[in-house]
Amino acid sequence: MxxxxxxxxxxxxxxxxxxxxxxxxxxxxxxxxxxxxxxxxxxxxxxxxxxxxxxxxxxxIPARLKGKRGEAGIEVTLHKQEPPSEKGGARWWTFAKPAKKLRPDDVVRFADGFSATVENKLDGGEVLLSFDLPPEELYPYLEQYGKMPLPPYIQREAGSDQHDAxxxxxxxxxxxxxxxxxxxxxxxxxxxxxxxxxxxxxxxxxxxxxxxxxxxxxxxxxxxxxxxxxxxxxxxxxxxxxxxxxxxxxxxxxxxxxxxxxxxxxxxxxxxxxxxxxxxxxxxxxxxxxxxxxxxxxxxxxxxxxxxxxxxxxxxxxxxxxxxxxxxxxxxxxxxxxxxxxxxxxxxxx
The missing domain is CATH 3.40.1780.10 (QueA-like)
Known part of the structure; x- marks a missing residue:
């Protein structure tokens, strides 16, 4: 059809x-x-x-994160969890903006002690991130640094309205x-x-x-x-x-x-x-x-x-x-x- x-x-x-x-x-x-x-x-x-x-x-979960690759600003939205890495780190497929700035092995830093490595990249802005935290320890960091992933048709910045949480x-x-x-x-x-x-x-x-x-x-x-x-x-x-x-x-x-x-x-x-x-x-x-x-x-x-x-x-x-x-x-x-x-x-x- x-x-x-x-x-x-x-x-x-x-x-x-x-x-x-x-x-x-x-x-x-x-x-x-x-x-x-x-x-x-x-x-x-x-x-x-x-x-x-x-x-x-x-x-x-507060799945929208803002970070940096070097000096370049990066925003990612987590969308699907994968099994942990060999080192036990949480792994998530994300939609990244701008994805063109990311390559495999790049490190995206979200805060002190909170970063992720680019493991894979697909067309359409999808990037697989491997975090430096185990899955069960990732959620407190998301609560602290992430924003509620409001849909794009909600005309306000995520986190700008306390009621959205x-x-x-x-x-x-x-x-x-x-x-x-x-x-x-x-x-x-x-x-x-x-x-x-x-x-x-x-x-x-x-x-x-x-x-x-x-x-x-x-x-x-x-x-x-x-x-x-x-x-x-x-x-x-x-x-x-x-x-x-x-x-x-x-x-x-x-x-x-x-x-x-x-x-x-x-x-x-x-x-x-x-x-x-x-x-x-x-x-x-x-x-x-x-x-x-x-x-x-x-x-x-x-x-x-x-x-x-x-x-x-x-x-x-x-x-x-x-x-x-x-x-x-x-x-x-x-x-x-x-x-x-x-x-x-x-x-x-x-």
Whole structure:
């Protein structure tokens, strides 16, 4: 399919710069045979007792670092962790700016006692850095010297707003490793979770460490030529057993966000059951994909020509999603990470 099919005009002013306050008052567009306007606090009325919400419990790390190679300034954004070096040092693939200033064996210094060596370099600004600290000792340095990796469409410098450290983290965040938030989970509050519980809606978590590659635009003319960056995910045997039990009794699996959906579908079997998962996935979901696990999808509004808009088009239908996005823009919905949410019905279930 041509990438142009997933393009649309998105006014800059509809891209949210701050989250809703309170978070559960973000708008919620139900997309099925028709469009219905709600707020997140209404979600319990839109789902059914026995349904299961699946959240991503990854935790965003302060992955953006500024350093120097000699006198030249370098900014890097960590996006995927690799196994430690032979000396035990943490290794991360990063997006570097300007990458042209870096060569293998160059040393980038971020602070006294905090540096990394360039191990490899790929096209597109990707650089593999080997740090002089073990993986478990790297995180305190990131907390001290790193900045929250706000998406490029948030029009302020990372670290310039103290609220972003909390706003760009979900209530479910437990396992460090993401460099982008699973933003569909940002809308949940104590009162919303209580209302869901009272309605008989269960929930569980899995882990997909979201990489910065989620922000990369699709630059190829044909989406079949696009290469996804891999991300590390974990589904416990207990979580897989719970999901299979819910499906077996007729309950619906509701993925909260595209990250949860991608991991669930990565671990799916041909017979529609889920297996435990511990490894990497580079699944790229586009129209024509046959969904095996997820019945409903809660997700924010995405950018044109993005793999995320391609995913929601695969789930709910390209024509329906183009119409839904136009409806959202016409009716005051806010887009992307800090924006509003949608509840999508699978096209093959309508």
């Amino acid at each position: 041509k990438t142009d099919l997933f393009d649309f005009d998105l006014p800059r002013e509809v891209i949210a710069q701050r989250p809703a306050d309170p978070r559960d008052m973000a708008k919620l567009l139900s997309v099925g045979a028709a469009f219905e306007d709600h707020h997140m606090i209404n979600l319990p009325d839109l789902v059914q007792p026995g349904d299961l919400l699946v959240f991503n419990d990854t935790k965003v 909390e706003d760009y983290q979900t209530r479910f965040a437990r396992h460090k490793g993401a460099v982008a938030a699973p933003t569909a989970s940002l809308h949940y509050t104590d009162r919303l979770m209580q209302a869901l519980e009272e309605r008989g809606i269960e929930h569980l978590t899995l882990t997909l460490h979201v990489g910065a590659g989620t922000f990369l635009p699709v630059k190829v003319d044909d989406i079949r030529d696009h290469k996804m960056h891999s991300e590390i995910g974990h589904i416990t045997p207990e979580a897989a057993e719970k999901i299979n039990a819910v499906k077996a009794r007729g309950g619906r699996i509701i993925a909260v966000g595209t990250t949860a959906l991608r991991l669930l579908e990565s671990a799916s079997e041909e017979d529609g059951t889920l297996k435990p998962f511990d490894g990497e996935t580079d699944i790229f979901i586009s129209p024509g994909y046959r969904f095996r696990i997820v019945d409903l999808l809660l997700t924010n509004f995405h950018l044109p020509r993005s793999t995320l808009f391609m995913l929601v088009s695969a789930f709910a239908g390209l024509d329906r999603m183009r119409a839904a996005y136009q409806y959202a823009m016409d009716n005051g919905y806010r887009f992307y990470s800090y924006g509003d949410c949608s509840l999508l019905q699978r096209e093959d279930r309508l």
